[in-house]
Amino acid sequence: MSFMPSFLISLAAVAVLFGIGYGGAAAGAGAVIGIYVPYAALLVFLGGLVWKVADWANSPVPFRIPTTSGQQKSLDWIRRDPIDSPFTKGEVVLRMALEVLFFRSLLKNTKTQLHHGKPAYATDLWLWLAAIIFHYSMLVVLLRHLRLFLAETPFFVTAIERADGFMQVGVPVFYATSIGILLGLLWLLSRRILNPLVRYISLPNDYFPLLLLLGIAGSGFCLRYIDKTDIVAVKELTVGLASFSPAADAIANINPLFFGHLFLVAILFAYFPFSKLMHLAGVFLSPTRNLANNSRAERHINPWNPKVKMHTYDEYEDDFRDLMKEVGLPVEKE
Amino acid sequence: MSDKGKIFLGLIVFIVAVTYPMWGGVFAKTPAPDVQLPDGKCIESRDYMVANHMNMLDEWRDKFVREGEEIYIASDGTEHAISLTKTCMKSGCHDNKTEFCDKCHTYADVDPYCWDCHVAPDQVAPKGGN
Numbered sequence A: 001m002s003f004m005p006s007f008l009i010s011l012a013a014v015a016v017l018f019g020i021g022y023g024g025a026a027a028g029a030g031a032v033i034g035i036y037v038p039y040a041a042l043l044v045f046l047g048g049l050v051w052k053v054a055d056w057a058n059s060p061v062p063f064r065i066p067t068t069s070g071q072q073k074s075l076d077w078i079r080r081d082p083i084d085s086p087f088t089k090g091e092v093v094l095r096m097a098l099e100v101l102f103f104r105s106l107l108k109n110t111k112t113q114l115h116h117g118k119p120a121y122a123t124d125l126w127l128w129l130a131a132i133i134f135h136y137s138m139l140v141v142l143l144r145h146l147r148l149f150l151a152e153t154p155f156f157v158t159a160i161e162r163a164d165g166f167m168q169v170g171v172p173v174f175y176a177t178s179i180g181i182l183l184g185l186l187w188l189l190s191r192r193i194l195n196p197l198v199r200y201i202s203l204p205n206d207y208f209p210l211l212l213l214l215g216i217a218g219s220g221f222c223l224r225y226i227d228k229t230d231i232v233a234v235k236e237l238t239v240g241l242a243s244f245s246p247a248a249d250a251i252a253n254i255n256p257l258f259f260g261h262l263f264l265v266a267i268l269f270a271y272f273p274f275s276k277l278m279h280l281a282g283v284f285l286s287p288t289r290n291l292a293n294n295s296r297a298e299r300h301i302n303p304w305n306p307k308v309k310m311h312t313y314d315e316y317e318d319d320f321r322d323l324m325k326e327v328g329l330p331v332e333k334e
Numbered sequence B: 001m002s003d004k005g006k007i008f009l010g011l012i013v014f015i016v017a018v019t020y021p022m023w024g025g026v027f028a029k030t031p032a033p034d035v036q037l038p039d040g041k042c043i044e045s046r047d048y049m050v051a052n053h054m055n056m057l058d059e060w061r062d063k064f065v066r067e068g069e070e071i072y073i074a075s076d077g078t079e080h081a082i083s084l085t086k087t088c089m090k091s092g093c094h095d096n097k098t099e100f101c102d103k104c105h106t107y108a109d110v111d112p113y114c115w116d117c118h119v120a121p122d123q124v125a126p127k128g129g130n
């Protein structure tokens, strides 16, 4: 699908979904959107996740297929690269940790441009930066949301709130990560749209998650800073949901915008296991990352190789030793 | 190679970790704070104040400190002196910070930094203050 239809379909989908949450609550279906939909979404999320990971776990990975970009372990006097061509478990763990925590492979992103008619290659760290800003902002935002679920907010959430709001701008205090998540997402989206090479390979299932996350972060931003709601009533609802005793009577006091936010989150969770967002689990299970490059030192046998019936020379000689001796052929064992 | 054991172990750890707070009682239900509302009318309607009191205080602060305005005209036309501690928290209104502001704020985990400087009537420092 080309750019315009892909983008517009995704945009329309997010807008309609937001409208369902917002309009549904405004029309009095707050209990459906605030209670049944989130529970259903959570079930689909967990079930889908288990199904997907089980499917991956059942796919055989008989051989070592790590993508390497460094010298592998060979002779002692040849300098090797333990991270880009890991040989031991420890090195694999280190490689994975750098990947998961710092998105190390994105640092290898390059751009190609024509310079005086010749292609030139250069590193391009903007993708890495935008991804880091978005992911870490989202992590902090989610941790801060714990205050809506926990009776007593643990010390680390309070500490994060302090650090995040340290600029003390505005009331309620602006959080750096509320802006960070939006800027990161806008950056990733504009990269998809403005870079013709990336635009060419982008499909609705690339635009939709980005726009969905933008819808969530945008509606959350409005909820905190612009069109505010009664947070005490929200917390009654969320704490009730999380402890399986939903407080339906709190719903009437809550701004429909909250339900727009919540409905998009529910959609995100239900959509998650079936989408590219599953890289959350996939990053740990990619055989191109999580295997040691030790094919030269260890033999890896393909489990579905057909069973070959073997008849070794020793057995052959056992069978025919007497006959061989008779005709004067040499034998190994007398 | 088969890492099925490890993968399923990881999966179980993940599922238990994300759902434990729900069934393990970590997200236990706590009653919403039951704040004591004084008699009479607030500056604006209750619903508006619940959601927007912090924005109103912010606006008041700017009006008072930056623009020198001392009177706020509410949407019903009544006039109020702009002051956190002498209007909102005057005696007969929300004079008890612990029983009013703090109850909600502790529940919702907000810790306004206003009290770094302003002193609530029920917490007047020994030597007095504003």
Ligand code: HEM
Pocket: A138, A141, A144, A145, A148, A172, A175, A177, A178, A181, A216, A217, A218, A219, A220, A221, A222, A223, A224, A225, A231, A234, A238, A258, A261, A262, A265, A268
């Ligand atoms: C993927 C999940 C979610 C994301 C990315 C997200 C994002 C955001 C963002 C960026 C904000 C702006 C304020 C801030 O930075 O704290 C926000 C606010 C808010 N979100 Fe979410 N949210 C998510 C899930 C939820 C859920 C599950 C609920 C409740 C059931 C919720 C309820 C709220 C409320 C009530 C606010 C306003 C908070 C305030 O006024 O201080 N969000 N959200």
